[in-house]
Amino acid sequence: MLDYDHLAALSAILRTGSFEKAARQLGLTPSAISQRIKTLEERVGAVLVVRGQPCQPTSAGQRLFRHAEEVALLEAGLGRDLGAFEGMAKTPSLRLAVNADSLATWFVPAMASVDAFLYDLVLDDQDHSAGWLRRGEVRAAVTGSPQAVQGCDCRYLGRLRYLATASPAFMTRWFPDGVTPERLAVAPTMTFNIKDTLQSRWLAQAFAADISPPTHWLPSSHGFVDATMAGVGWGMNPEILVGNAIASGRLATLIPDCPLDVPLYWHWSRSAGPALKVLTDAVLATARRLLEQDPS
Amino acid sequence: MLDYDHLAALSAILRTGSFEKAARQLGLTPSAISQRIKTLEERVGAVLVVRGQPCQPTSAGQRLFRHAEEVALLEAGLGRDLGAFEGMAKTPSLRLAVNADSLATWFVPAMASVDAFLYDLVLDDQDHSAGWLRRGEVRAAVTGSPQAVQGCDCRYLGRLRYLATASPAFMTRWFPDGVTPERLAVAPTMTFNIKDTLQSRWLAQAFAADISPPTHWLPSSHGFVDATMAGVGWGMNPEILVGNAIASGRLATLIPDCPLDVPLYWHWSRSAGPALKVLTDAVLATARRLLEQDPS
Numbered sequence: 001m002l003d004y005d006h007l008a009a010l011s012a013i014l015r016t017g018s019f020e021k022a023a024r025q026l027g028l029t030p031s032a033i034s035q036r037i038k039t040l041e042e043r044v045g046a047v048l049v050v051r052g053q054p055c056q057p058t059s060a061g062q063r064l065f066r067h068a069e070e071v072a073l074l075e076a077g078l079g080r081d082l083g084a085f086e087g088m089a090k091t092p093s094l095r096l097a098v099n100a101d102s103l104a105t106w107f108v109p110a111m112a113s114v115d116a117f118l119y120d121l122v123l124d125d126q127d128h129s130a131g132w133l134r135r136g137e138v139r140a141a142v143t144g145s146p147q148a149v150q151g152c153d154c155r156y157l158g159r160l161r162y163l164a165t166a167s168p169a170f171m172t173r174w175f176p177d178g179v180t181p182e183r184l185a186v187a188p189t190m191t192f193n194i195k196d197t198l199q200s201r202w203l204a205q206a207f208a209a210d211i212s213p214p215t216h217w218l219p220s221s222h223g224f225v226d227a228t229m230a231g232v233g234w235g236m237n238p239e240i241l242v243g244n245a246i247a248s249g250r251l252a253t254l255i256p257d258c259p260l261d262v263p264l265y266w267h268w269s270r271s272a273g274p275a276l277k278v279l280t281d282a283v284l285a286t287a288r289r290l291l292e293q294d295p296s
Numbered sequence: 297m298l299d300y301d302h303l304a305a306l307s308a309i310l311r312t313g314s315f316e317k318a319a320r321q322l323g324l325t326p327s328a329i330s331q332r333i334k335t336l337e338e339r340v341g342a343v344l345v346v347r348g349q350p351c352q353p354t355s356a357g358q359r360l361f362r363h364a365e366e367v368a369l370l371e372a373g374l375g376r377d378l379g380a381f382e383g384m385a386k387t388p389s390l391r392l393a394v395n396a397d398s399l400a401t402w403f404v405p406a407m408a409s410v411d412a413f414l415y416d417l418v419l420d421d422q423d424h425s426a427g428w429l430r431r432g433e434v435r436a437a438v439t440g441s442p443q444a445v446q447g448c449d450c451r452y453l454g455r456l457r458y459l460a461t462a463s464p465a466f467m468t469r470w471f472p473d474g475v476t477p478e479r480l481a482v483a484p485t486m487t488f489n490i491k492d493t494l495q496s497r498w499l500a501q502a503f504a505a506d507i508s509p510p511t512h513w514l515p516s517s518h519g520f521v522d523a524t525m526a527g528v529g530w531g532m533n534p535e536i537l538v539g540n541a542i543a544s545g546r547l548a549t550l551i552p553d554c555p556l557d558v559p560l561y562w563h564w565s566r567s568a569g570p571a572l573k574v575l576t577d578a579v580l581a582t583a584r585r586l587l588e589q590d591p592s
């Protein structure tokens with residue numbers, strides 16, 4: 001068997017980015033950490049960590065990191081069945097990929113209801129979070145893709161509803177005679193990052209025309225809302241974040257009753273499945289409550 | 297002189313990540329975009345774009361991208377002095393590095409008050425945003441460093457005040473007999489990412505002890521606040537974001553009157569200086585209003 005204290009040193013380095021911080025986190029000296037990694041590397045016969053600011057895993061290091069997390073999750077299940085025992089792993093860390101808008105709208109209540117883990121969240125676009133799972137870098141993910149990843153299970157969560165919104169002053173300035181393709185071609189919009197296609201998908205859905213408006217780039221869910229309110233541009237915002245502002249007139253929809261719904265899915269690694277069951281249940285229940293559900 | 301329409305094609309590719317999206321944005325065919333890049337590369341004698349998902353600049357491509365942005369800024373100044381004229385560049389894009397907590401607290405009003413630019417925001421930790429400026433990848437930055445970057449000017453903005461906060465339920469569960477180093481060593485905290493040292497700096501300031509609590513990882517300013525409210529962990533949150541929640545009792549400070557102040561600085565590239573003046577003025581005025589100022 002591998003020495004799991006040594007694996008814990010590897011995990012701590014990859015989470016904190018440095019040997020010094022890992023040493024502090026584990027209550028060891030940096031040279032003890034260094035020695036553990038050296039022993040592991042000799043044992044496995046491969047370099048595991050590329051030293052740098054921050055330290056990065058090699059592909060072998062990434063694979064061992066994943067293994068350490070899976071074993072800690074299994075051990076946590078043991079603790080639940082047998083009761084905590086001497087020498088048991090502490091609260092296991094769980095790396096998840098979540099899209100920024102889910103984190104900003106409905107995911108926090110789900111994670112807050114399960115305190116069995118230390119959460120290690122990776123943010124990425126809903127169309128790219130499945131990649132993290134496919135590469136084995138996370139144990140579960142909220143994604144926009146229904147396509148099952150090898151070794152993973154998948155459940156439909158519901159739809160996150162987006163509304164094309166702008167401030168009343170922005171509407172008056174840029175759309176005095178209505179929201180037309182011609183005006184949309186010159187009114188500034190906002191884009192989260194190069195992975196964000198929501199604005200262009202909504203334009204295609206609403207106008208069936210190929211419109212490329214000038215755009216700001218703003219990689220933050222709440223930053224998007226704040227900048228929309230401040231009149232920087234129009235943008236696709238989750239209804240959960242802007243519903244109140246629309247009701248009170250601080251924001252307006254570009255076109256009434258023209259939402260864009262993005263279906264979301266929860267994928268989780270089968271090998272971590274039993275340990276993840278309690279979180280999967282919480283995620284499904286919270287999504288049922290907060291996301292748009294299909295009529296049954 | 298270079299052909300600036302060709303440079304515009306390069307900028308559009310690097311902003312959108314693909315030849316196809318750049319073509320749509322500029323109203324050209326992808327093959328026209330491709331031809332422009334090829335001509336530019338022959339002219340400069342270097343590859344400019346590494347094709348991929350997304351397309352990335354080479355170092356020569358990065359340098360030209362910066363030049364194109366600087367020229368567009370200069371041209372915008374010309375437009376202000378002479379009035380808009382035929383063939384003038386459209387609203388110039390301006391790439392800035394801002395730390396996430398500044399964007400979440402005080403930066404949006406500053407940028408919203410200046411509509412002369414399409415903002416292209418890069419988010420990074422306040423201790424790392426100066427690196428973006430040093431590498432020439434942004435024209436200005438909000439950073440935690442007073443150290444002037446070559447070719448740049450720098451002004452002090454004030455201090456962003458952080459409070460160590462937790463939910464009342466979290467306080468009862470983890471600190472029933474007060475906030476002590478012993479309890480802080482086991483109560484879960486939250487860390488933004490591996491660049492975030494706020495929690496450990498506050499612990500060192502408050503206890504002069506080396507405490508390494510178990511930590512969640514959560515790379516989102518508002519996610520941090522939401523997770524603090526939901527009792528996931530304690531964390532350093534900007535007073536601007538949590539002041540109301542503390543006043544109404546939905547959040548508590550771990551130790552009363554024990555803030556951590558982070559000084560912030562505005563750095564801007566001198567070559568873009570005149571064009572940036574209006575934004576610099578707005579940033580300084582907004583910071584004066586919303587950040588903690590030193591007694592004069």
